[in-house]
Amino acid sequence: xxAQTDARVGVTATVNGVExxxxxxxxxxxxxxxxxxxxxxxxxxxxxxxxCGACSVLVDGAPVSACTYLASDIxxxxxxxxxxxxAGGSMHPLQExxxxxxxxxxxxxTPGFLMMAKALLERNPNPTEDEVRxxxxxxxxxxxxxxxxxxxxxxxxxxxxxxxxxx
Amino acid sequence: xxxxxxxxRPSTVAEAVALLDDDHVAYWGGTELLLAMxxxxxxxxxxxxxxxLSELRDIRQDGNRLLIGxxxxxxxxxxxxxVRTLAPLLADVxxxxxxxxxxxxxxxxxxLCFAEPRSDIxxxxxxxxxxxxxxxxxxxRSVPITDFVLGPYWTAREPGELLVAVEVPIPxxxxxxxxxxxxxxxxxxxxxxIVPSTEARRLAIGAVSEMPRTFxxxxxxxxxxxxxxxxxxxxxxxxxxxxxxxxxxxVFIRRAIAAVExxxx
Numbered sequence: 043x044x045a046q047t048d049a050r051v052g053v054t055a056t057v058n059g060v061e062x063x064x065x066x067x068x069x070x071x072x073x074x075x076x077x078x079x080x081x082x083x084x085x086x087x088x089x090x091x092x093x094c095g096a097c098s099v100l101v102d103g104a105p106v107s108a109c110t111y112l113a114s115d116i117x118x119x120x121x122x123x124x125x126x127x128x129a130g131g132s133m134h135p136l137q138e139x140x141x142x143x144x145x146x147x148x149x150x151x152t153p154g155f156l157m158m159a160k161a162l163l164e165r166n167p168n169p170t171e172d173e174v175r176x177x178x179x180x181x182x183x184x185x186x187x188x189x190x191x192x193x194x195x196x197x198x199x200x201x202x203x204x205x206x207x208x209x
Numbered sequence: 210x211x212x213x214x215x216x217x218r219p220s221t222v223a224e225a226v227a228l229l230d231d232d233h234v235a236y237w238g239g240t241e242l243l244l245a246m247x248x249x250x251x252x253x254x255x256x257x258x259x260x261x262l263s264e265l266r267d268i269r270q271d272g273n274r275l276l277i278g279x280x281x282x283x284x285x286x287x288x289x290x291x292v293r294t295l296a297p298l299l300a301d302v303x304x305x306x307x308x309x310x311x312x313x314x315x316x317x318x319x320x321l322c323f324a325e326p327r328s329d330i331x332x333x334x335x336x337x338x339x340x341x342x343x344x345x346x347x348x349x350r351s352v353p354i355t356d357f358v359l360g361p362y363w364t365a366r367e368p369g370e371l372l373v374a375v376e377v378p379i380p381x382x383x384x385x386x387x388x389x390x391x392x393x394x395x396x397x398x399x400x401x402x403i404v405p406s407t408e409a410r411r412l413a414i415g416a417v418s419e420m421p422r423t424f425x426x427x428x429x430x431x432x433x434x435x436x437x438x439x440x441x442x443x444x445x446x447x448x449x450x451x452x453x454x455x456x457x458x459x460v461f462i463r464r465a466i467a468a469v470e471x472x473x474x
Contacts, residue, residue, distance in 0.1 A: 049215045068256075069211035071243075091244060092310060093393045104284075104313040110243045111314070114216060115260070158309065180308020180393070 055116040057082070058126030066113045072106070073097045075113035076123060084124040084153045088182075095181030098154040098161075099123045105161040124153035127160070135205065136160060139198035140191075147185035155181050159195045167203055171196060211246050215255040222264060222373065227346055228257045231368045235259055237280055238314035240307070241323040265318075265373060268292060275377040279318025279341075283307070283330075286317060296381040298402065302333040307393065318372045321354070324420075326361040326444070327394040329386070332415030334375065335423050336400035337382050342374040343367075351376065361419050380405045385468045387461050388416070396448045397458050401465035410469075412462065417443045417454050429470055434462035 048067035055062055057080060066075060076082040076099070085108055088096040092107035099108045100122040101115075127134035136156050139145070146152045155178065162169060162177040169177070174195045175188075183191065217233070219225040229235060236242060236256035245251040259265060265280035268289045275295045277286060286292050287304035306312055306320075306329055320330045321341060334354045341357050343350050343366055357365050366372060384402030388395040397417040404411055410429050415421035418441045426432050443454035 046213065048213055051216060068214055068216050071211070090247065092240060092308075095308070095310070098310060105310045106314055107310045110239060110247075112216075112239065112243070115239075115258075161309065161313075177309050180310060 051114045051117070053114055053117045055118065056120045057116075058121070058123060058129050068112065068114055070113045071109055072099065072101075072111040072113045072116060072121070073108035075116075076108060076121075079113075082123050082125050086150055086153055088150070093180070093182070094151075095154040095158060095178075096151055098157045098181065100157055100161055103161070103164060105158055122157070122160070124156055127156060134160075135201040136163075136195070136198040139194040139201060143190045143194035143197055145187065145190040145194035147183075147187050151181060151183045151185075155183070155191055159198065162195070163199050163202060167199060167206070169196070169199060211243065212249070212252050214246075214253055216258055217255055218258045218261060220261070222262060222344070222371070225257055225259055225262065226344055226369070226371050228255075229345075229369050229371055233257050235319075235322070235371055237316040237319045238282065238311075239319075240311050240315035241319055241325065245323075259371075270295060270379065273379055275379050275381065277317055277375040277377070279321075279372045279374055280316050281318075283312040283315050283317065283320075284309075287312065295379050296337060296377050298381070298383055298386060298400070299333055299337060299377065302329050302386045302400075305388075306330065317375055321357065321375070322364060322366055322372050324358050324360070324362050324364045325394070326419050327398075327416040328421075329388065329395060329398050329415065331358050332398050332413045332421040333386050333400050334377070335415075335421050336384070336386075336402045336411055336413035337377050338404065338411075339375055339377045341372050342376060343370040344373050345370045355423060358420050378406075382411065385465055387465045387468070389457055389461060391448060397454065397461050399458070399461040399465040401462075401469045403469065412437070412465070414441065414458060414462065417441055417458050419444060429466050432462070432466060434459040434466070437462055 050065045076085045086096040088094045090109045092110040097108040102119050232254040234253040236258050265278045267278040283303045283306045293300040340351045340353045382402035382404045386400045388398035395416040398415045400413040410426040412424045438455045438459035443451045
Protein backbone atom coordinates (compact mmCIF):
# COMPACT_ATOMS: atom_id res chain seq x y z
CA UNK A 43 0.00 0.00 0.00
CA UNK A 44 1.03 3.59 -0.34
CA ALA A 45 1.02 4.64 3.26
CA GLN A 46 -0.94 7.85 3.68
CA THR A 47 -2.48 7.26 7.07
CA ASP A 48 -0.43 6.21 10.06
CA ALA A 49 0.11 2.50 10.50
CA ARG A 50 -0.16 1.56 14.17
CA VAL A 51 1.34 -1.27 16.19
CA GLY A 52 0.70 -2.55 19.70
CA VAL A 53 3.46 -2.00 22.22
CA THR A 54 3.77 -3.62 25.63
CA ALA A 55 6.84 -2.65 27.61
CA THR A 56 8.16 -1.92 31.08
CA VAL A 57 9.04 1.74 31.56
CA ASN A 58 10.78 2.60 34.83
CA GLY A 59 9.38 -0.55 36.39
CA VAL A 60 5.79 0.08 35.27
CA GLU A 61 4.18 -2.09 32.59
CA UNK A 62 2.52 -0.05 29.85
CA UNK A 63 0.43 -1.12 26.85
CA UNK A 64 -0.30 1.29 24.02
CA UNK A 65 -1.06 1.46 20.33
CA UNK A 66 1.55 3.69 18.66
CA UNK A 67 2.02 5.03 15.15
CA UNK A 68 5.06 3.39 13.51
CA UNK A 69 6.72 6.74 12.87
CA UNK A 70 6.60 7.91 16.49
CA UNK A 71 10.06 8.02 18.05
CA UNK A 72 10.74 6.79 21.55
CA UNK A 73 11.45 10.40 22.60
CA UNK A 74 8.03 11.55 21.34
CA UNK A 75 6.34 8.56 23.00
CA UNK A 76 8.02 9.12 26.38
CA UNK A 77 7.37 12.85 26.43
CA UNK A 78 3.97 13.17 24.73
CA UNK A 79 2.21 9.88 25.55
CA UNK A 80 3.71 9.01 28.93
CA UNK A 81 4.43 12.56 30.13
CA UNK A 82 8.04 11.66 30.97
CA UNK A 83 9.56 14.99 29.97
CA UNK A 84 12.86 14.37 31.76
CA UNK A 85 14.15 12.99 28.46
CA UNK A 86 15.21 16.07 26.47
CA UNK A 87 15.30 16.47 22.69
CA UNK A 88 17.92 18.71 21.11
CA UNK A 89 19.88 17.85 17.95
CA UNK A 90 17.55 15.01 16.83
CA UNK A 91 20.57 13.52 15.01
CA UNK A 92 21.78 11.23 17.84
CA UNK A 93 24.85 13.41 18.18
CA CYS A 94 24.18 15.47 21.32
CA GLY A 95 23.06 12.75 23.76
CA ALA A 96 20.35 14.83 25.48
CA CYS A 97 17.71 12.16 24.74
CA SER A 98 19.79 9.18 25.96
CA VAL A 99 17.71 6.46 27.64
CA LEU A 100 18.35 2.77 28.26
CA VAL A 101 16.51 -0.05 26.46
CA ASP A 102 17.24 -3.45 28.01
CA GLY A 103 20.24 -1.74 29.62
CA ALA A 104 21.76 -0.52 26.34
CA PRO A 105 21.99 3.22 25.68
CA VAL A 106 19.92 4.59 22.80
CA SER A 107 19.20 8.00 21.36
CA ALA A 108 15.44 8.15 21.90
CA CYS A 109 15.18 10.71 19.06
CA THR A 110 16.35 8.12 16.53
CA TYR A 111 14.69 5.00 17.89
CA LEU A 112 11.17 3.89 17.04
CA ALA A 113 8.71 3.65 19.92
CA SER A 114 7.41 0.42 18.38
CA ASP A 115 10.85 -1.16 18.98
CA ILE A 116 10.42 -1.13 22.77
CA UNK A 117 7.78 -3.87 22.48
CA UNK A 118 8.68 -6.60 24.97
CA UNK A 119 11.59 -4.59 26.35
CA UNK A 120 12.52 -2.64 29.46
CA UNK A 121 13.06 1.13 29.25
CA UNK A 122 14.80 3.28 31.84
CA UNK A 123 14.62 7.08 31.78
CA UNK A 124 15.98 9.69 34.15
CA UNK A 125 12.68 9.60 36.09
CA UNK A 126 13.43 5.96 36.92
CA UNK A 127 16.67 6.82 38.71
CA UNK A 128 14.81 8.13 41.75
CA ALA A 129 11.72 5.91 41.37
CA GLY A 130 12.23 4.48 44.85
CA GLY A 131 11.88 7.94 46.40
CA SER A 132 15.59 8.53 47.00
CA MET A 133 18.19 9.83 44.58
CA HIS A 134 20.47 7.47 42.67
CA PRO A 135 24.18 7.69 43.68
CA LEU A 136 24.84 9.25 40.26
CA GLN A 137 22.34 12.03 40.99
CA GLU A 138 23.83 12.61 44.44
CA UNK A 139 27.32 12.78 42.96
CA UNK A 140 26.18 15.23 40.25
CA UNK A 141 24.74 17.51 42.95
CA UNK A 142 27.78 17.25 45.22
CA UNK A 143 30.22 17.90 42.34
CA UNK A 144 28.20 20.80 40.83
CA UNK A 145 28.06 18.75 37.62
CA UNK A 146 25.31 20.79 36.02
CA UNK A 147 24.67 24.37 35.04
CA UNK A 148 21.52 24.82 32.92
CA UNK A 149 20.71 21.13 33.39
CA UNK A 150 19.38 20.42 29.90
CA UNK A 151 22.05 17.82 29.10
CA THR A 152 21.98 16.27 32.59
CA PRO A 153 19.35 13.52 32.07
CA GLY A 154 21.32 12.26 29.06
CA PHE A 155 24.64 12.34 30.92
CA LEU A 156 23.07 10.50 33.87
CA MET A 157 21.67 7.71 31.72
CA MET A 158 24.91 7.31 29.73
CA ALA A 159 26.87 7.22 32.99
CA LYS A 160 24.50 4.56 34.33
CA ALA A 161 25.09 2.44 31.20
CA LEU A 162 28.85 2.86 31.59
CA LEU A 163 28.94 1.93 35.29
CA GLU A 164 26.79 -1.14 34.66
CA ARG A 165 29.38 -2.53 32.23
CA ASN A 166 32.44 -1.08 33.94
CA PRO A 167 31.99 -0.32 37.68
CA ASN A 168 35.54 1.00 38.02
CA PRO A 169 36.32 3.14 34.97
CA THR A 170 39.40 5.29 34.56
CA GLU A 171 38.99 9.00 33.85
CA ASP A 172 39.91 8.32 30.20
CA GLU A 173 37.26 5.61 29.96
CA VAL A 174 34.62 7.98 31.36
CA ARG A 175 35.62 10.70 28.90
CA UNK A 176 35.60 8.25 26.00
CA UNK A 177 32.20 6.76 26.86
CA UNK A 178 30.61 10.18 27.31
CA UNK A 179 32.15 11.73 24.20
CA UNK A 180 28.79 11.48 22.42
CA UNK A 181 27.16 13.80 24.95
CA UNK A 182 27.36 17.55 24.59
CA UNK A 183 27.12 20.10 27.42
CA UNK A 184 26.67 23.53 25.89
CA UNK A 185 27.58 25.13 29.22
CA UNK A 186 30.89 23.23 28.71
CA UNK A 187 30.96 21.93 32.28
CA UNK A 188 32.65 18.69 31.35
CA UNK A 189 35.24 18.47 34.12
CA UNK A 190 32.77 18.34 37.03
CA UNK A 191 30.63 15.87 35.07
CA UNK A 192 33.58 13.49 34.70
CA UNK A 193 34.47 13.99 38.38
CA UNK A 194 30.86 13.26 39.38
CA UNK A 195 30.81 10.00 37.41
CA UNK A 196 34.08 8.86 39.00
CA UNK A 197 32.71 9.87 42.42
CA UNK A 198 29.44 7.99 41.80
CA UNK A 199 31.40 4.92 40.69
CA UNK A 200 33.35 4.99 43.97
CA UNK A 201 30.12 5.43 46.00
CA UNK A 202 28.45 2.53 44.17
CA UNK A 203 31.48 0.26 44.67
CA UNK A 204 31.44 1.08 48.40
CA UNK A 205 27.71 0.30 48.54
CA UNK A 206 28.20 -2.95 46.66
CA UNK A 207 30.96 -4.09 49.00
CA UNK A 208 28.89 -3.12 52.04
CA UNK A 209 31.46 -0.65 53.45
CA UNK B 210 8.80 14.15 12.13
CA UNK B 211 9.28 10.89 10.28
CA UNK B 212 7.15 10.24 7.20
CA UNK B 213 4.38 7.63 7.36
CA UNK B 214 5.52 4.02 6.85
CA UNK B 215 4.63 0.40 7.59
CA UNK B 216 6.74 -2.10 9.48
CA UNK B 217 7.10 -5.76 8.49
CA ARG B 218 8.62 -8.29 10.89
CA PRO B 219 9.61 -11.38 8.87
CA SER B 220 10.51 -14.44 10.92
CA THR B 221 13.11 -15.94 8.55
CA VAL B 222 15.85 -14.59 6.28
CA ALA B 223 14.05 -16.12 3.27
CA GLU B 224 10.87 -14.23 4.17
CA ALA B 225 12.85 -11.02 4.65
CA VAL B 226 14.65 -11.28 1.32
CA ALA B 227 11.35 -11.93 -0.47
CA LEU B 228 10.01 -8.61 0.83
CA LEU B 229 12.93 -6.37 -0.17
CA ASP B 230 12.68 -3.95 -3.08
CA ASP B 231 12.98 -0.20 -3.70
CA ASP B 232 10.09 0.59 -1.36
CA HIS B 233 10.67 -2.13 1.25
CA VAL B 234 14.03 -1.54 2.87
CA ALA B 235 16.07 -3.47 5.42
CA TYR B 236 15.90 -1.98 8.92
CA TRP B 237 18.23 -2.83 11.79
CA GLY B 238 19.50 -0.20 14.23
CA GLY B 239 18.12 2.72 12.26
CA THR B 240 21.11 4.88 13.13
CA GLU B 241 21.55 5.88 9.48
CA LEU B 242 18.17 5.00 7.93
CA LEU B 243 15.97 6.90 10.37
CA LEU B 244 18.16 10.01 10.03
CA ALA B 245 17.87 9.87 6.23
CA MET B 246 14.11 9.47 6.58
CA UNK B 247 13.87 12.42 8.98
CA UNK B 248 15.66 14.57 6.42
CA UNK B 249 13.32 13.36 3.67
CA UNK B 250 16.19 11.79 1.71
CA UNK B 251 14.53 8.36 1.84
CA UNK B 252 10.78 7.74 1.97
CA UNK B 253 10.31 3.96 2.04
CA UNK B 254 6.79 2.52 2.18
CA UNK B 255 7.85 -0.19 4.55
CA UNK B 256 10.71 -0.94 6.94
CA UNK B 257 11.58 -4.64 6.94
CA UNK B 258 12.64 -5.11 10.56
CA UNK B 259 15.48 -7.64 10.80
CA UNK B 260 16.40 -7.15 14.46
CA UNK B 261 14.61 -10.32 15.52
CA LEU B 262 16.57 -12.59 13.15
CA SER B 263 19.27 -13.91 15.48
CA GLU B 264 20.89 -15.96 12.69
CA LEU B 265 22.00 -12.66 11.12
CA ARG B 266 23.91 -11.69 14.29
CA ASP B 267 26.11 -14.78 14.38
CA ILE B 268 29.89 -14.24 14.68
CA ARG B 269 32.06 -17.31 14.00
CA GLN B 270 35.10 -18.77 12.28
CA ASP B 271 34.38 -20.73 9.12
CA GLY B 272 37.61 -22.33 7.87
CA ASN B 273 39.92 -19.56 6.73
CA ARG B 274 37.30 -16.84 7.13
CA LEU B 275 35.82 -14.87 9.99
CA LEU B 276 32.08 -14.53 9.37
CA ILE B 277 30.20 -11.65 11.00
CA GLY B 278 26.43 -11.55 10.64
CA UNK B 279 25.29 -8.28 9.11
CA UNK B 280 23.00 -7.65 12.07
CA UNK B 281 25.79 -7.74 14.66
CA UNK B 282 26.07 -4.36 16.36
CA UNK B 283 29.33 -2.42 16.54
CA UNK B 284 29.45 -3.08 20.28
CA UNK B 285 28.86 -6.83 19.83
CA UNK B 286 31.74 -6.99 17.33
CA UNK B 287 34.04 -4.82 19.47
CA UNK B 288 33.52 -7.05 22.51
CA UNK B 289 33.36 -10.43 20.71
CA UNK B 290 36.14 -12.74 21.90
CA UNK B 291 36.18 -14.33 18.42
CA VAL B 292 36.75 -11.01 16.64
CA ARG B 293 39.26 -9.79 19.22
CA THR B 294 41.28 -12.97 18.70
CA LEU B 295 40.97 -13.38 14.92
CA ALA B 296 40.78 -9.76 13.72
CA PRO B 297 41.89 -7.50 16.59
CA LEU B 298 42.18 -4.43 14.36
CA LEU B 299 38.50 -4.69 13.38
CA ALA B 300 37.49 -5.06 17.05
CA ASP B 301 39.54 -1.96 17.90
CA VAL B 302 37.97 0.13 15.13
CA UNK B 303 34.46 -1.05 16.08
CA UNK B 304 35.08 0.00 19.71
CA UNK B 305 35.63 3.59 18.48
CA UNK B 306 32.82 3.96 15.88
CA UNK B 307 30.44 6.90 16.38
CA UNK B 308 29.37 7.14 20.01
CA UNK B 309 28.30 4.56 22.61
CA UNK B 310 24.64 4.77 21.54
CA UNK B 311 25.45 4.27 17.86
CA UNK B 312 27.67 1.31 18.80
CA UNK B 313 24.86 -0.25 20.87
CA UNK B 314 22.26 0.07 18.10
CA UNK B 315 24.05 0.35 14.75
CA UNK B 316 25.02 -2.76 12.80
CA UNK B 317 27.98 -3.54 10.56
CA UNK B 318 25.63 -4.41 7.68
CA UNK B 319 23.70 -1.17 7.96
CA UNK B 320 26.91 0.84 8.15
CA LEU B 321 28.30 -0.72 4.96
CA CYS B 322 25.04 -0.53 3.00
CA PHE B 323 24.59 3.15 3.84
CA ALA B 324 28.12 3.78 2.50
CA GLU B 325 28.61 7.06 4.36
CA PRO B 326 31.95 8.19 2.91
CA ARG B 327 33.45 8.63 6.38
CA SER B 328 32.68 5.06 7.53
CA ASP B 329 35.57 3.72 9.61
CA ILE B 330 34.31 0.20 8.95
CA UNK B 331 34.55 0.32 5.16
CA UNK B 332 38.10 1.67 5.41
CA UNK B 333 39.37 -0.98 7.82
CA UNK B 334 37.64 -3.79 5.92
CA UNK B 335 39.41 -2.66 2.75
CA UNK B 336 42.70 -2.91 4.62
CA UNK B 337 41.75 -6.40 5.82
CA UNK B 338 40.69 -7.55 2.33
CA UNK B 339 37.13 -8.18 3.53
CA UNK B 340 34.08 -8.94 1.45
CA UNK B 341 30.31 -8.98 1.87
CA UNK B 342 27.82 -11.76 1.27
CA UNK B 343 24.69 -10.64 -0.61
CA UNK B 344 21.57 -12.78 -0.98
CA UNK B 345 18.39 -12.27 -2.95
CA UNK B 346 15.46 -14.57 -3.73
CA UNK B 347 17.32 -16.27 -6.58
CA UNK B 348 21.01 -15.44 -6.12
CA UNK B 349 23.87 -15.35 -3.63
CA ARG B 350 27.25 -13.71 -4.19
CA SER B 351 30.34 -12.50 -2.39
CA VAL B 352 31.67 -9.07 -3.30
CA PRO B 353 35.03 -7.64 -2.10
CA ILE B 354 34.48 -4.42 -0.13
CA THR B 355 36.62 -2.61 -2.69
CA ASP B 356 34.01 -3.50 -5.36
CA PHE B 357 31.02 -3.08 -3.04
CA VAL B 358 31.54 0.59 -2.17
CA LEU B 359 31.00 2.48 -5.42
CA GLY B 360 30.76 6.04 -4.13
CA PRO B 361 29.20 8.22 -1.44
CA TYR B 362 25.98 6.49 -0.26
CA TRP B 363 26.26 4.13 -3.24
CA THR B 364 27.01 0.40 -3.22
CA ALA B 365 26.82 -2.58 -5.58
CA ARG B 366 23.85 -3.96 -3.62
CA GLU B 367 20.67 -4.34 -5.68
CA PRO B 368 17.35 -3.29 -4.03
CA GLY B 369 16.26 -6.96 -3.79
CA GLU B 370 19.51 -8.03 -2.15
CA LEU B 371 20.22 -8.35 1.56
CA LEU B 372 23.72 -8.03 2.96
CA VAL B 373 23.73 -11.10 5.23
CA ALA B 374 27.34 -11.32 6.39
CA VAL B 375 30.79 -9.75 6.32
CA GLU B 376 33.74 -12.03 5.59
CA VAL B 377 37.31 -11.36 6.72
CA PRO B 378 40.10 -13.69 5.52
CA ILE B 379 42.13 -15.20 8.37
CA PRO B 380 44.79 -15.11 9.52
CA UNK B 381 43.70 -11.48 9.30
CA UNK B 382 46.07 -8.66 8.48
CA UNK B 383 47.08 -6.76 11.58
CA UNK B 384 48.29 -3.23 12.06
CA UNK B 385 46.81 0.04 13.15
CA UNK B 386 43.95 2.42 12.39
CA UNK B 387 44.52 6.06 13.24
CA UNK B 388 41.88 8.70 12.82
CA UNK B 389 41.49 12.41 13.40
CA UNK B 390 38.04 13.36 14.55
CA UNK B 391 36.60 16.59 15.91
CA UNK B 392 32.92 16.02 15.06
CA UNK B 393 30.76 12.88 15.12
CA UNK B 394 32.57 11.51 12.08
CA UNK B 395 36.31 11.34 11.28
CA UNK B 396 38.07 13.90 9.11
CA UNK B 397 40.57 11.25 8.04
CA UNK B 398 41.13 7.60 8.95
CA UNK B 399 44.24 5.64 7.96
CA UNK B 400 44.67 1.87 8.28
CA UNK B 401 48.21 0.50 7.85
CA UNK B 402 48.54 -3.28 7.87
CA ILE B 403 50.80 -6.12 6.85
CA VAL B 404 49.02 -8.83 4.84
CA PRO B 405 50.09 -12.22 6.28
CA SER B 406 49.82 -14.26 3.06
CA THR B 407 51.98 -11.98 0.89
CA GLU B 408 53.82 -9.81 3.43
CA ALA B 409 52.48 -6.88 1.39
CA ARG B 410 52.17 -3.52 3.13
CA ARG B 411 48.68 -2.14 2.64
CA LEU B 412 47.24 1.30 3.36
CA ALA B 413 43.55 2.14 3.35
CA ILE B 414 42.71 5.81 3.60
CA GLY B 415 39.14 6.85 4.31
CA ALA B 416 36.85 9.72 5.31
CA VAL B 417 38.91 12.40 3.59
CA SER B 418 37.68 11.69 0.02
CA GLU B 419 34.38 10.57 -1.46
CA MET B 420 35.36 6.94 -0.87
CA PRO B 421 38.21 5.02 0.76
CA ARG B 422 41.32 4.21 -1.30
CA THR B 423 43.82 1.39 -0.84
CA PHE B 424 47.51 1.25 -1.76
CA UNK B 425 49.93 -1.69 -1.60
CA UNK B 426 53.70 -1.77 -1.30
CA UNK B 427 56.45 -4.39 -0.98
CA UNK B 428 58.03 -2.25 1.70
CA UNK B 429 56.94 0.77 3.73
CA UNK B 430 59.93 2.71 2.38
CA UNK B 431 58.10 2.86 -0.96
CA UNK B 432 55.15 4.71 0.62
CA UNK B 433 55.58 8.48 0.31
CA UNK B 434 52.93 10.08 2.59
CA UNK B 435 53.08 13.43 0.80
CA UNK B 436 52.70 11.88 -2.65
CA UNK B 437 49.87 9.57 -1.52
CA UNK B 438 47.96 12.45 0.07
CA UNK B 439 48.46 14.34 -3.19
CA UNK B 440 46.72 11.56 -5.11
CA UNK B 441 43.55 11.91 -3.05
CA UNK B 442 40.78 14.39 -3.70
CA UNK B 443 39.76 15.63 -0.24
CA UNK B 444 36.22 16.93 0.18
CA UNK B 445 36.32 20.39 1.77
CA UNK B 446 33.81 20.95 4.56
CA UNK B 447 33.51 22.52 8.02
CA UNK B 448 36.36 20.34 9.29
CA UNK B 449 38.86 21.69 6.78
CA UNK B 450 39.90 22.85 3.32
CA UNK B 451 41.39 20.63 0.61
CA UNK B 452 44.89 21.87 1.43
CA UNK B 453 44.46 21.31 5.17
CA UNK B 454 43.03 17.83 4.70
CA UNK B 455 45.90 16.84 2.36
CA UNK B 456 48.38 17.96 4.99
CA UNK B 457 46.48 16.12 7.75
CA UNK B 458 46.27 12.95 5.65
CA UNK B 459 50.03 12.95 4.99
CA VAL B 460 50.67 13.35 8.72
CA PHE B 461 48.36 10.45 9.59
CA ILE B 462 49.85 8.19 6.89
CA ARG B 463 53.32 8.90 8.28
CA ARG B 464 52.21 8.25 11.87
CA ALA B 465 50.36 5.03 10.96
CA ILE B 466 53.36 3.63 9.09
CA ALA B 467 55.71 4.60 11.92
CA ALA B 468 53.43 2.86 14.44
CA VAL B 469 53.26 -0.35 12.40
CA GLU B 470 57.02 -0.37 11.73
CA UNK B 471 57.67 0.21 15.41
CA UNK B 472 55.34 -2.65 16.31
CA UNK B 473 56.99 -5.16 14.00
CA UNK B 474 60.65 -4.15 14.18
